Amino acid sequence: MPTLNVASEAGLQFRHLQNQLRDCASSVDLFDQDDFDILVIPSFSIDQSQLKKIAGFLHYEERLLFSLIRLRNPHTRLIYVTSQPLSHTIVDYYLQLLPGIPFSHARDRLLLLSTYDASLKPLSQKILERPRLIERIRKALRPKKSYIVCFNATILEQELSLKLGIPLLACRPDLLYWGSKSGSRAIFAQAGIPFPDGSPASLWNEEQVIEAAALLWERHPELQRMVIKLNEGFSGEGNAILDLSPLSEYSPHLETWEARVKLLRDRLPHLRFQAKDETWASFSSRLPELGAIVEQFIEGTVKRSPSVQGYISPRGDVDILSTHDQILGGPDGQIYLGCRFPADPAYCLALQDYGLKIGKILAQKGAMERFGVDFIAVHQPGKTPEWEIQAIEINLRKGGTTHPFMALKLLTNGKYYTDRGVFLSPHGQEKYYIASDNLQKESYRGLLPGDLMDIIARHHLHFDSSTKTGTVFHLMGALSEFGKLGLTSVGNSFEEAEALYERVETVLDQETHSHRLTSFSAPILPITWSEVGD
Template sequence: MQILSISNLGQIDEFQLLQASLRDRWQSIEGPAEDSDVDILVVPSLSIDQRELKKVEGYEHYEERLLFSLIRLWNPRNRLIYVTSVPLHPSIIDYYLQLLPGIPFSHARNRLLLLSTYDSSLKPLSQKILERPRLLHRIRQALRLDKSFMICYNSTPLEAELSLKLGVPLYAADPELQIWGTKSGSRQIFAESGVPHPDGSGKVTSVADLAEVAADLWERQPTLKRMVVKLNEGISGEGNALLDLRAIADLAPPHGSHTQRVAAISDRFPKLRFQAKQETWENFSGRIAELGAIVEAFVEGEIKRSPSVQGRITPLGEAEILSTHDQILGGPDGQVYLGCRFPADEAYRLQIQQIGLKIGRKLAEKGALERYGVDFIAVLQEDGQWDLQAIEINLRKGGTTHPFMTLKLLTNGRYELSTGLFYSQQGRPKYYIATDNLQKDRYRGLLPNDLMDIIAHHRLHFDTGTETGTVFHLMGCLSQFGKLGLTSIGDSPQQAEDIYNKVVKVLDEETYSNDNNFSCFSEHTFPLAWDGFSY
C-alpha cells in the first residue's frame, strides 16, 4: 500500500497551524498529572505497508497495544476516546480500568468513549475512519476541541488528514518527516550526528542497483562475511534478510573483478536468509521498487546484545530521554523483535542515553515531534568494553513504548537520567521484562474471560500496593493465535524474572491438556535469564 502525501499546500499550512497549538497545550498534555485536563483521542492505526504488516501473526489485534492510554483516566478530569477497527472485548476494557488506583470504576468508565468502524478489512484504521463521515462527526462532537489532542501508532498523511478533518492536533511527527525513520534516513541522521554505525549504502529501488551497492560495500570491507539487506520501511526486523558472502568467498577482493562480484551477488539473492516466516525472494524483490532497500555490513561478534534508547521531542523542540532497554531478538539470525528488559545494562545504558540525546537533537532540528527510538548492536570487546553501533531510528511508538508507559502511568514515578533507572513515588527502582510474543499452541482457544479467571485465581495481576506484578496486553490475540503480551514488573531484575516465570508456569499448567507440543515465541524458548547483567 502506498500512502499518498497531503494533496496541496493549503492543507499542509493548515495542518502545521493546527500542530502549533500543541505548544499551548503542552502543560496539560505532559505536565504534572494533577494539572491534566484534556480529551485524548487514541487512533491506534498501524498505517504501514499492509503486506509487511501481514508478516506479524495476530496483527489484527495490535490496535490493543495503546490501551495503556486508558490509565490516563486516573486523572478525574481527563476524558478519552479509543477507536478500533472491530469492537474490543468488554473484559479487556474492564481489566485496564480496574488498574486505576483510587478512582471508582464507574467514574473512569463514564469518561471513556469506545468507538469502532466494524471493519476488519486489511486497511489502516485511519483510512477506515476517514471513509465514515458519520463516525467522524460523532468523534468531533464528543471532543472539547480546545483541549484535545490525538495520538497514534505512527504518523502518515492518513493521520494528518484525520487530524485536519477533526480539527484536533496530532501529537506525532509530521508525516513529511517520516523519511528520518526509514532505514536510509536513519543512516543519514547517524552520519550527520557523528554517531558510529555500520558501513552500508543509501536507498536503491532496483535489484540491479542493490547488487551494485552490495559489491561496493564488499570492496570497502574485503573481510566482510555477511551483510544485511533491508527493505527501507520494514518493521520489527521482518523486512530484513541476510546475504552470506562466504559462499562466494573466492571472489572476495582483491580476487575477481567488480563485474564478477556483482554477478555473483545477484545469483545469491534468491538464496537470502529471510527473517520473516514464509518470505520469498519473489515477494521480497518485488517490494524493492516500491519501498526501496539498503545493504549494511552485518555486525559480527561472539557476545552481542541489542540495546535501544527511547526519547521524546516536545512541542517546544526539546529532546529528552525516556528509557533504555535491552531488546530480546529472535528469528533465524536474531533480528526479529520479541521483547525487552528494562533498563538496559548499566555497562552501556548511560552511553546510549548520550547518543540517543544527540540523535534526538538532530531530529528536533529537522522538525520531528514526540516519540523516537534508536536501536543499537553492542559487541563485547577483548578489553571488556562494549562497542556500540547505531542500527536504525523509529519515529513512532514501538514494542518498548507500551511497557514503559504502563509502568510510568501506573506508578506515577520518574526516570532518573543520572542512573538510567526508574523510581516509583516511594523511591523504589523498578525493573521489568516485557513481550508481545508469548505464544504457544496450547494457549489457543483461551478467551479473554478465561484469562481473567486464571489471573484472579493465581493472583497474577499487578498489585497497586506493592507496585509489582504483571500487566497483560494483546489479549485479543489469545484465542485464535495462542499469543499474549505482558509486562512483569518487580523491584529487582530477579523479581521481575520470577514474576514472568510464574505467569508462564501457570498458563502452561492451566492449558496442559490442550497441546503438549508447543513453541514459545514461535521458534525459540524465551531467554529469561538476565545474562549476568549488573545493575
C-alpha cells in the same frame, strides 16, 4: 506510503493545528495533568504486506490501551477507536488498574468506537471511509481542548486531523524519511554517531541492491554477512540476510566488477528472510515503493540490541525517557520479541548521550513526540570501552518498548533518572521489568479473555498496587485465535521480574495442559500434547 509536501495547503493547515500544542505541552507529562479530550487512533499505517505476516496483528491495536490509565485524571476524557469492537472484559481489566479512581467514574469518561472492519487496511483509512463515524467523533470532542495520539503518523492520520480540526501529537508525515533506514543513516552521520558501513542512499531496484552490495564487499572483503533492509520494515520483518560464506574462496579485489556482481546476484535466491514465507521475488517487488538499504551485518560472540527512547515536545525540547535491552529472535536474531528494562549500566548512559544528540537533530528538523533509536552492542573483553556500540535505526513512532514503560510509569508514579539510568518508585525503590508481545503457544489457543481473568485471579498473577510489582497483560484479544499474549512483569530486581514472567508462563502451560486432558470425556488412546513456541 507517500509523504505530503509540507508547503501544500493541507500541509500548512496541519502545521497550524500542531502549533496549537506548543502553548499547552512543554513536556511528556503535562498532557496527563491537564483537562483534555484524547482521541486514540492505534492505527498501524505501515506496509500491510509486512504487517499481515505478524500473527494477530489486528490485535496490536490493543497496545495503546495503556492510554486508558490517563483516565486517572478525573477531568480527562478519552475516545478509543479500533477496527473491531473490544471485549468489555479487556477494557474493564485496564480500568481496574487505575489508582484512586472509581471504576464507574473512569468508564463514564471513556467512549469506545469501532469501524467493524477486519480488513488489512490501516485503521485511519477505515475511519476516513466512514464520514458518519468521523462526525460522531467530532461531536464528542471539545474544540481547543482535544488532541489525537496514534501509533505512527502518515498522510492518513494527517487527513483525519484536518477533517476533525484537532491537532495530532505526532511527527509530521513529511518528516517520516528521517525514521526510515536510509534517513536514519543520514542522521547518524550528522550526529557523528558510529553506525555500520553500507549504502549511502535508498536503493529502488534489484540492480541498485546488487551494485551497493558489490561496493560494500569491496570495502570489506572480510565480511561474512550483509543485511538488506526495506526502508519501512517493522520489527525486523523487512530484513534479509545475504550470507557471503559460500564466496569465501573469492577475493573481491581480484575479481572484475562484472564477476563480483554475478557472484552476488547468484546469492539472491539463497537469502535468509526474517519474515515467514518471504521470497526474493516478493521482497524485491516492494523495492520500487519502499526502497531499501544494504549494510554490514555486525558479528560478535556476545552481542546485544539495546535501544534508547526519547520525547520531543511541541516546543522542541528533548528528554530521554528510557533505555532497554531488546530481546530478539528469528533466523538471525533480527525479529523483535520483547525487552528488558533498563538497559545494562555498562552502556545505558552512552545510549542516552547518543539519543540526546539524535533527538536534538530531529527537533531541529521539526519532529515531535516519541522517538526511539536501536543499537547493536558487541562485547570487547579487555578493551575500553567494554562494549562497542553502533546505531542501527530511528523509529519516529511508538514502538514495542513504549507500552511497557508507559505502564510502569503510570502504575507506579515513579520517575526515570537519567543521571544513573534507573527508574525509582516514589519511595526510592528501583524497578525492573521483562516485557514481550510474543508469548505464543499452540496450547493457549481457545483461551477467552474471561478465561485469562479467571487464571490471573486464581493464581494471583495480577499487578499488586501495594508492592508495585506483578504482571500486567496486553494483546489479550489475540489469545483465543492465535494463542498469543503480551505481558510486562515488573519487579524490584531483574531476577524478580524474570521469576514473575516465568511463573505466568508456567501457570498458563499447566492450565491449558490440564484443561485439554480433562476436556475429552472418553479418550481412546493416550494423547501427547505438544507446545509450539514463537
